[in-house]
Amino acid sequence: MDLLALLPQLSGLVYTVVSFVVALSVIVAVHEYGHYIVGRWSGIHAEVFSLGFGPVLWSRHDKRGTKWQIAALPFGGYVKFLGDADAASGKDTDVIEAAAADPVQLRRTMHGAPLWARAATVVAGPVFNFVMSIAVFASLALYFGMVRDPLTVGSLVPVPGVENTLRSGDELLEVAGLPVPALSDSMAWTEFRDALPVTPSLEYLVRRDGAKLRVTDTHFAPAYVSSVSPRSAAADAGLQPGDFITAVDGDPVFAFGQLVDKVAQTKGAELSLDILRDGTTIQMSLSPRQMDLPTADGGFASRWLIGVSGGNLIEYETEPTTVGHALSSGVAQVWTVVSSSISGLGHIITGAISSCNLSGPIGIAKASSDTASQGTASFIRFIAVLSTAVGLLNLFPIPALDGGHLVFYAYEAVVGRPPSDRAMQILMTAGIAMILSLMVFALSNDIFC
Numbered sequence: 001m002d003l004l005a006l007l008p009q010l011s012g013l014v015y016t017v018v019s020f021v022v023a024l025s026v027i028v029a030v031h032e033y034g035h036y037i038v039g040r041w042s043g044i045h046a047e048v049f050s051l052g053f054g055p056v057l058w059s060r061h062d063k064r065g066t067k068w069q070i071a072a073l074p075f076g077g078y079v080k081f082l083g084d085a086d087a088a089s090g091k092d093t094d095v096i097e098a099a100a101a102d103p104v105q106l107r108r109t110m111h112g113a114p115l116w117a118r119a120a121t122v123v124a125g126p127v128f129n130f131v132m133s134i135a136v137f138a139s140l141a142l143y144f145g146m147v148r149d150p151l152t153v154g155s156l157v158p159v160p161g162v163e164n165t166l167r168s169g170d171e172l173l174e175v176a177g178l179p180v181p182a183l184s185d186s187m188a189w190t191e192f193r194d195a196l197p198v199t200p201s202l203e204y205l206v207r208r209d210g211a212k213l214r215v216t217d218t219h220f221a222p223a224y225v226s227s228v229s230p231r232s233a234a235a236d237a238g239l240q241p242g243d244f245i246t247a248v249d250g251d252p253v254f255a256f257g258q259l260v261d262k263v264a265q266t267k268g269a270e271l272s273l274d275i276l277r278d279g280t281t282i283q284m285s286l287s288p289r290q291m292d293l294p295t296a297d298g299g300f301a302s303r304w305l306i307g308v309s310g311g312n313l314i315e316y317e318t319e320p321t322t323v324g325h326a327l328s329s330g331v332a333q334v335w336t337v338v339s340s341s342i343s344g345l346g347h348i349i350t351g352a353i354s355s356c357n358l359s360g361p362i363g364i365a366k367a368s369s370d371t372a373s374q375g376t377a378s379f380i381r382f383i384a385v386l387s388t389a390v391g392l393l394n395l396f397p398i399p400a401l402d403g404g405h406l407v408f409y410a411y412e413a414v415v416g417r418p419p420s421d422r423a424m425q426i427l428m429t430a431g432i433a434m435i436l437s438l439m440v441f442a443l444s445n446d447i448f449c
Contacts, residue, residue, distance in 0.1 A: 019372040019379070020365035021074045025051060027129065027387045028077040031394070034128025035079045035121055040064075042117035045108040048080040053087075075361070081121075083109030088400045090428060091421060115409055122405045129391030130334055136384035137330035138323070140377065145318030146325065147183050153206075154317035159222050160244060160276055165215040166204060166314070173212065174205035175220050183316070193257075196220055200254050217313065221256045224311045227378075230370030231363055232307020237286040239308060240277065241374065247274035256310030263288045263304055271306070292344075292353035300344070300353045337388040356449035360442030399431025 029051060036046050045065070050056075052071030059069035078087035083099070085092040091111050099105040099112060106112035110121070153170040172180045176197050181188035196202065196219070204215050223245040228234050245253060248262040249272050262271065266288050275282040288304040321329075347353040359367070364386070371382035395403040404427075412418045419427070 015372070016365050016369035019368035020361075023368045023379070023383050023386060024076075025074055026383055027132075027390050030128050030132045030387065031125040031390060032077045032079050034124035034126075036066075038124035039079070039081055039110075039117075039121040042113065042121055043107060044110055044113050044117060044121055045082040046079050047082055047084075048078075050080070050087075051077045053077075081110035083111045088428060088432070089405065091424070093421070115412060119406060119409045122402050122409070125402055126391035126394045129387045129394075133334045133337075133384040133388040133391075134327065134330035136380060136387075137333045138326040140381060141321055141326040141329050142323070144377075146321040146329075147316045148319050149182055149184075150207075151180055151183060151314075152317040153314050155315040157222065157224055157311060157313055157315065159218050159224070159313065160279075162218045164217055166206065166217045167208065169317075170204075170206040170208050172204065172206060172314070176202045193221055196255075196257070198255050198257060219255045220313055221310055222313055223253045223256050223259050224313075225308045226311030227309045227374065228370070229305075229307035229309070230367035230382075231359075232305070233286040233289050234307040235370055237284045237306075239273075239275065239284065239286075239306075242277070244276040245273055246276050246281070248272070259310070263306055266304060268304060290354075292347070292357055300347050302353070333384075334388050337385055338392055341389060341392055354449075355441075356445050358442050358445055360439065360444075360446040362443065362446035398434055399427040400435060401431065404431055 032049060032051075036049050039046055047065070048067045048069065050069050050071055052074045053076060054071050054073040056069045056071050059067055061067050080087060081089070083092055083095050084090065089110060096106070096109060096111055099109055110118060113121075151172045153166055153168050153172070155168060156164045156166060174180060175192075178192055178195055181192050183189060199219070201216050201218055202220055204217055204220075206213060206215065225234075225239055225241055225243040225245065227241055228239050245259055247253060248259060251262070253259055253262070268288055268290065270285055270287045273284045273286070275284055286306055288306050290302055291305045292300045292302050293305075344353070344357055348355050348357060368379075368382065372379040394401050395406075397403045397407045399408075408419060408424070408427075418424075
């Protein structure tokens with residue numbers, strides 16, 4: 001066996017693992033810190049704050065007596081509060097009985113604290129995940145700014161062989177006689193792009209230096225790759241942002257819509273692409289994959305995709321935004337992730353879409369490395385999306401998850417007493433079995449889908 005031939009694969013594997021561990025560690029640290037700090041504020045003592053499981057690699061005790069540690073298996077973490085028997089917050093009967101004679105000490109335990117303190121401590125983990133995601137999305141909006149309205153030319157994508165007549169600072173009014181909608185109106189924007197004529201050049205009505213004029217330039221949506229989706233046929237084939245697709249199965253293409261039509265017609269058959277990258281033509285072959293995509297009415301539509309997004313001819317000019325606007329944008333993005341995740345899971349359960357839409361650790365790790373390779377901003381945005389998903393997952397009413405504990409607390413609030421220790425043991429065991437089954441199912445998706 002040629003060991004040198006394995007180096008690129010080994011390098012890629014290390015990059016994937018490191019990207020995954022970094023992303024997961026950030027999310028877990030934020031989630032568990034939410035539990036820890038709200039528990040501390042609520043008067044509950046944390047004995048251990050752990051990033052990872054298994055053998056301890058590093059640890060220290062702070063002045064409050066909490067042991068902070070990093071463990072060898074970086075695939076999660078936990079906060080063990082006083083009175084917890086394990087990371088799942090099962091009751092340590094011996095500790096609780098020993099503390100029962102001292103009301104002050106009992107109050108410091110997780111199971112002896114008031115109901116409001118326990119509920120606040122538990123819900124804080126997912127809430128911190130959501131808050132982190134909102135902060136990240138808002139920070140990106142503040143850093144990059146928001147697209148100006150009306151849409152204004154910031155720069156032009158350098159389409160090979162094209163001499164542009166559009167200029168930086170031009171305000172776009174019409175393209176091919178069609179009024180240019182606001183970029184924030186996604187439905188109108190999609191209809192606008194779909195209605196553009198498939199011709200090599202289009203007429204643009206712009207406002208330049210206060211005057212309106214018409215210019216002719218190349219197609220508004222050239223066959224240009226602006227981004228590549230993780231775990232897609234395009235990513236596996238090696239397509240990169242900035243590539244121009246010049247031909248599909250030998251037929252020349254100049255507009256991204258032509259590529260979309262070609263892919264849709266294949267029904268999964270292999271395509272041959274001519275790619276122009278840095279002045280050099282490269283040939284690639286790939287097979288589109290069938291994907292279930294959310295629709296405007298809350299449903300899903302099955303389409304054949306290769307996993308690339310098309311960029312416009314124009315990079316839009318941006319302008320600074322306010323903190324309020326950035327925060328509202330962050331909240332909207334988190335809500336989009338939450339609503340689409342719930343809708344997707346519901347459609348999987350009812351069989352409306354394929355269960356292959358549920359990714360496991362391998363799929364998430366691959367997505368981590370793919371987004372990391374696309375730049376820091378893409379990786380940070382991916383972490384925010386994944387943080388939202390983790391926060392949502394933990395709110396599911398499954399015993400052993402935060403949502404399961406909240407259900408127990410709701411029962412206690414209504415009945416006036418918590419479930420019996422025996423019932424809790426049975427429910428927690430069932431919950432752990434459900435979680436393990438879900439993990440195995442998701443892992444099988446990563447392997448076989």
